[in-house]
Amino acid sequence: MKFRAATQDAGCVQYLCKAIVFxxxxxxxxxxxxxxxxxxxVLCGHTVEGGVRVWFEIKRDTLFSDYSMAxxxxxxxxxxxxxxxxxxxxALTKSFGQARGLRLKLTRRDAAPLLQMELELPTVLTDESxxxxxxxxxxxxxxxxxxxxxxxxxPEFDISFYFPPLSSVRNVLDRMRNLSNRLxxxxxxxxxxxxxxxxxxxxxxxxxxxSTTFKDLQLxxxxxxxxxxAGDVHNGRNGDEGDEAEDAEAAAVGVDVPQSARPVxxxxxxxxxxxxxxxxxxxxxxxxxxxxxxxxxxFFIFYDEVQLQYFIPALDTE
Amino acid sequence: MATYRNQSSIRHTSIINNANDADNExxxxxxxxxxxxxxxxxxxxxxxxxxxxxxxxxxxxxxxxIQFRDLATICASVNGLKVTVEDCxxxxxxxxxxxxLFSQYTLRDDEPLFFKLNYVMLLECLxxxxxxxxxxxxxxxxxxxxxRSAVELHLEDAGVVTDCRxxxxxxxxxxxxxxxxxxLCFKVIIRSEQLKEVFSELDPHSELVEIFVSTERRLFRMSxxxxxxxGVYDFPAESEAVEMFQSPDVSVAFRYRHAxxxxxxxxxxxxxxxxxxCDQRGFLSLQFLVESAxxxxxxxxxxxxxxxxxxEDEIAGSDDxxx
Numbered sequence: 132m133k134f135r136a137a138t139q140d141a142g143c144v145q146y147l148c149k150a151i152v153f154x155x156x157x158x159x160x161x162x163x164x165x166x167x168x169x170x171x172x173v174l175c176g177h178t179v180e181g182g183v184r185v186w187f188e189i190k191r192d193t194l195f196s197d198y199s200m201a202x203x204x205x206x207x208x209x210x211x212x213x214x215x216x217x218x219x220x221x222a223l224t225k226s227f228g229q230a231r232g233l234r235l236k237l238t239r240r241d242a243a244p245l246l247q248m249e250l251e252l253p254t255v256l257t258d259e260s261x262x263x264x265x266x267x268x269x270x271x272x273x274x275x276x277x278x279x280x281x282x283x284x285x286p287e288f289d290i291s292f293y294f295p296p297l298s299s300v301r302n303v304l305d306r307m308r309n310l311s312n313r314l315x316x317x318x319x320x321x322x323x324x325x326x327x328x329x330x331x332x333x334x335x336x337x338x339x340x341x342s343t344t345f346k347d348l349q350l351x352x353x354x355x356x357x358x359x360x361a362g363d364v365h366n367g368r369n370g371d372e373g374d375e376a377e378d379a380e381a382a383a384v385g386v387d388v389p390q391s392a393r394p395v396x397x398x399x400x401x402x403x404x405x406x407x408x409x410x411x412x413x414x415x416x417x418x419x420x421x422x423x424x425x426x427x428x429x430f431f432i433f434y435d436e437v438q439l440q441y442f443i444p445a446l447d448t449e
Numbered sequence: 450m451a452t453y454r455n456q457s458s459i460r461h462t463s464i465i466n467n468a469n470d471a472d473n474e475x476x477x478x479x480x481x482x483x484x485x486x487x488x489x490x491x492x493x494x495x496x497x498x499x500x501x502x503x504x505x506x507x508x509x510x511x512x513x514x515i516q517f518r519d520l521a522t523i524c525a526s527v528n529g530l531k532v533t534v535e536d537c538x539x540x541x542x543x544x545x546x547x548x549x550l551f552s553q554y555t556l557r558d559d560e561p562l563f564f565k566l567n568y569v570m571l572l573e574c575l576x577x578x579x580x581x582x583x584x585x586x587x588x589x590x591x592x593x594x595x596x597r598s599a600v601e602l603h604l605e606d607a608g609v610v611t612d613c614r615x616x617x618x619x620x621x622x623x624x625x626x627x628x629x630x631x632x633l634c635f636k637v638i639i640r641s642e643q644l645k646e647v648f649s650e651l652d653p654h655s656e657l658v659e660i661f662v663s664t665e666r667r668l669f670r671m672s673x674x675x676x677x678x679x680g681v682y683d684f685p686a687e688s689e690a691v692e693m694f695q696s697p698d699v700s701v702a703f704r705y706r707h708a709x710x711x712x713x714x715x716x717x718x719x720x721x722x723x724x725x726x727c728d729q730r731g732f733l734s735l736q737f738l739v740e741s742a743x744x745x746x747x748x749x750x751x752x753x754x755x756x757x758x759x760x761e762d763e764i765a766g767s768d769d770x771x772x
Binding site for chain 1: 616
């Protein structure tokens with residue numbers, strides 16, 4: 132197994148460092164998956180802490196000029212390393228602002244695997260660079276656990292929509308956090324316009340209850356979705372009682388509230404969303420939010436260079 | 450000079466306490482597709498109070514200046530709203546929002562209404578705007594329904610709609626300081642720009658602040674007594690900062706707890722000028738004039754009770770010190 136990646140661009144180094152710092156705030160345990168195309172940081176938080184799961188994807192071409200790896204064997208073309216993000220962050224935070232280049236390499240010392248991070252930093256008086264090397268201990272993830280860290284494909288959700296722009300939501304969430312930790316997200320397709328949906332965020336405490344509604348949110352199109360006669364888009368789940376045929380029939384007849392337009396409700400810990408949305412990286416280009424009724428809220432956050440998937444489990448499952 | 454309002458007749462009405470409404474979290478009853486509630490919802494009696502304001506952010510910044518305690522009592526009368534926050538029977542702050550500030554103001558019965566609620570919650574709800582820039586106007590509607598169990602707020606800012614429901618608490622009678630504006634001891638009007646510098650510089654280790662007004666020398670003095678020494682700040686009547694100086698018959702000095710005076714600082718910082726009046730007992734009335742861009746001026750008023758130390762002599766010193 133080997134892994135090597137390098138970049139000589141100061142901007143890329145800083146972006147990567149900011150990304151690692153951001154991700155380290157979301158959860159503690161991290162597995163770094165290096166595939167031929169991308170590097171993923173997969174974080175699975177403990178259930179005690181709320182159990183969020185994060186997949187942070189960086190395509191090799193966007194940030195690295197030099198990238199080479201050899202996986203476990205021909206069948207499993209991947210390197211999976213368990214790493215403590217805090218140590219990586221500790222190595223990077225002091226000096227990444229001035230770094231000119233970064234080199235990552237998987238090495239070994241005394242039979243213990245290490246991730247070697249070599250930073251190229253400027254010197255004070257001359258133009259030459261000095262190189263600072265940090266060796267971060269890592270553990271290789273055994274093959275039998277690899278399944279846990281695979282990126283989930285095409286999740287089954289009850290509703291999917293584009294989250295409103297961060298500038299609108301951030302202040303609302305900050306204020307709501309002062310009222311209660313339990314945030315309820317409702318989303319519902321608009322009956323007037325099938326291509327749009329509304330989302331409501333709501334918190335309650337013993338003294339007050341507040342809800343903020345965002346209307347006219349676009350719905351993204353997922354690939355390979357079956358579309359029924361009424362133009363309604365389904366994806367696997369349709370709620371507990373309905374089934375696809377029934378829905379199509381109801382929609383065709385013009386029944387007022389089709390199954391897929393029932394509101395979807397998920398209650399989550401507001402602090403998890405807060406940490407997600409206050410990122411040091413630049414404003415995301417798009418955020419897609421998928422909700423599974425009473426189970427999980429999933430966010431896909433697309434930045435220019437990287438992409439993040441974030442699962443927040445619901446606070447109560449019914 | 451506009452006339453300031455005093456504590457007029459306060460009628461105490463016993464009010465229904467907070468009703469326990471179960472949290473409604475059932476999916477089916479909730480629907481995002483219904484419109485926002487109108488002032489007179491089908492079936493419900495019209496609200497006791499309905500008001501609408503088009504620049505909620507201005508009101509919000511005014512109300513934040515008196516947030517030094519958790520609870521506030523609101524009085525709604527034909528003249529407008531009065532929001533009162535009190536501390537330990539020694540300090541009372543009032544913000545007056547005249548009817549002209551609101552684009553709509555409807556009081557169902559002509560009698561003044563009283564209700565009390567958690568002020569921190571109210572301010573959190575009022576600040577639930579979509580972005581923090583002051584440029585976009587935010588529309589706010591407030592309803593007090595017939596049963597007075599809760600105050601309902603409806604905020605709209607750049608397409609984002611927020612609905613809040615804040616439970617009310619049984620209101621208690623607010624303090625009436627019997628401040629006699631007709632028989633003042635002294636009255637001074639000072640520009641806030643200069644006064645706020647003094648307020649923020651007052652020695653934080655001094656528990657008391659003394660206000661001394663000298664008839665002979667025609668000056669207004671604030672002093673502090675800290676471990677490291679005395680701080681003395683003088684405003685002579687001739688100074689540019691002093692717009693009006695009505696001196697007492699004889700020089701007087703009263704002391705006030707610094708912690709209470711500090712509560713006035715935010716209001717002072719938001720204001721253009723401050724009127725400081727004192728009655729014969731030493732009760733202080735501070736009135737701050739807040740000017741707004743659209744010409745609607747608002748008043749924030751503080752009443753302070755003077756400190757009554759057991760042993761006045763040791764700090765009083767000799768009269769010579771003052772002259």
